[in-house]
Amino acid sequence: MTEAPREPRGPAPAPQGPHRLPALVGAVVIATACLAGLVLQVVQFTGHIRVFPWAAVLALAFAAATFAFGFWILRRIRPVRAPDPVPSAVAAVWGMTAATGAGIVANGGLSAVWSKLLGLDVTGAWDAALTAPVNEELLKLAGIVLVAVVFPRALRDPVDGFVLGALVGLGFEVSENLVYAFQAVTRAGATDPALAVATTTVVRVGLTGLGSHWAMSAVAGTAVGLLAAARWRPERRRAVLAALLVLLAMGQHWLLDAPLFGEGIAAVLVKVAAVFASTMAVYVLVRRSYRRRMRRALAAEGEAVGMRRSAAVALVTRHGRLRAAQDVARPEQPAVLDRQERMLAAAEDRAALDGT
């Protein structure tokens, strides 16, 4: 470089004034729904926690471990860099409280309708497949949309939708595991509550965990990313694609819950594999598109500050950023890291408008 590099511009300022009103209202909606969902679940399971305290502690420990691992890995899979922790946490909390609480009410209502209309035997076999794909996918989807409205910078690309959607699903999955754990204690006759909790958790995390709520909501979240990227005014093709993704998420859920191919472990594994594979197919597509646009955007931002194209594009990976930072003397590393952050932020702004 022959001239001193200019400073990257950093992220564009957040919108001010009346443009912030939907975000504020959305935040109130999220807070209200999360609080209501939490209270409902606490009330619902107070009796079990009181009578089976050690089983409840065990179930909570399993839930905490599942959540910690899921939260780490799902944020880590976002290409270029992890999503901001606050929107990530809000997404997961929506899934854990609001969506699960509302799901208990909505599923209870719809299951009761099926029991009355179809009879107990048909409902026993098909209830989950007829109830959960509609209620639970829509309730999780609503949370992803609300997160996009409240944190417009955090969810403005299909890849953001994939990751934040997966986090909403993770939260839902963790709470649902707790619900199933408490139900398992009763179902097992409460003769060994801790064993019942451990058994159901092993099945739900180890057997079906790979193809469960996080995977379905990642697909639905990709649809939200598509719409948010178009400022919620999608052209026809984009709107159809988003609708198909939401239908795919519901279809994945239906497949997992439907009493098809028997109830053996092999059948469950096949269904879980199908859900996981279809979600990964979506991930590969959105990841490739995002990295391509980010490389272009980083090249443009690099050019604006007099940086070599290869050096600018190398910042697209965590490894590339680390190497660039290690290439300078230790005292200069914080400044380099700061410049990288600002360049990434500016490139993300640019990539967001580069067509998805």
Add this chain to the structure above:
Amino acid sequence: MADTDGRDPGPRPPDHGPGAWVPLGAATAVTVLLVTVWPLLNAALPDTEPVRSGQALRVGSEGGYDAALTFERGGWELHPAASTADRSYLFSRGPVELTVRSVVPVEETPPSATELWHGLGRIVRTEDPDARLGDPRPVAADAGAPGLTGPLSGDEDGVAALYPSPDGVFAVQLVLSGPDATPADLAAVEDVVRSIAFSEGGSA
């Protein structure tokens, strides 16, 4: 945005301003609709359906056995919304409520009837902190299945019974009670509890 160094200011990020009202409204509406429409539709449908007298009704199926109850007396009603096939059932007849649960222990060695009785005692306490099961005494169903029965006290007094399946894979718990049921009401229908019968052919 003020651009102090005269460079291309670059693209502005999408601020989701006025356009964000539509997704905000849609997401809120969907959430509110799902938690109101289904419960309202459920409330609009009848809560109970009559149980035909003399009919044997399957209430559990595990291992190699089915369990069925026979309602010889008329007037019993099933509450489908509070019931799940082969797992739990709520029946009522006048002021008396009969809750039937089929439980499947997860231990490798099936627990004894006494252990199952203590488990039932814990389960009833999840719904009523004051609920207590009295000491059980052995009982035999009309068809011969051995079980335990004993008094239930708490917010609602009643009678509980428990019958393990012949292979020990599952057990049927029955609780007769009701907020307005008198001991005479309970005694008048107690025969339904003894109608439990196990037959071979359950789901493996």
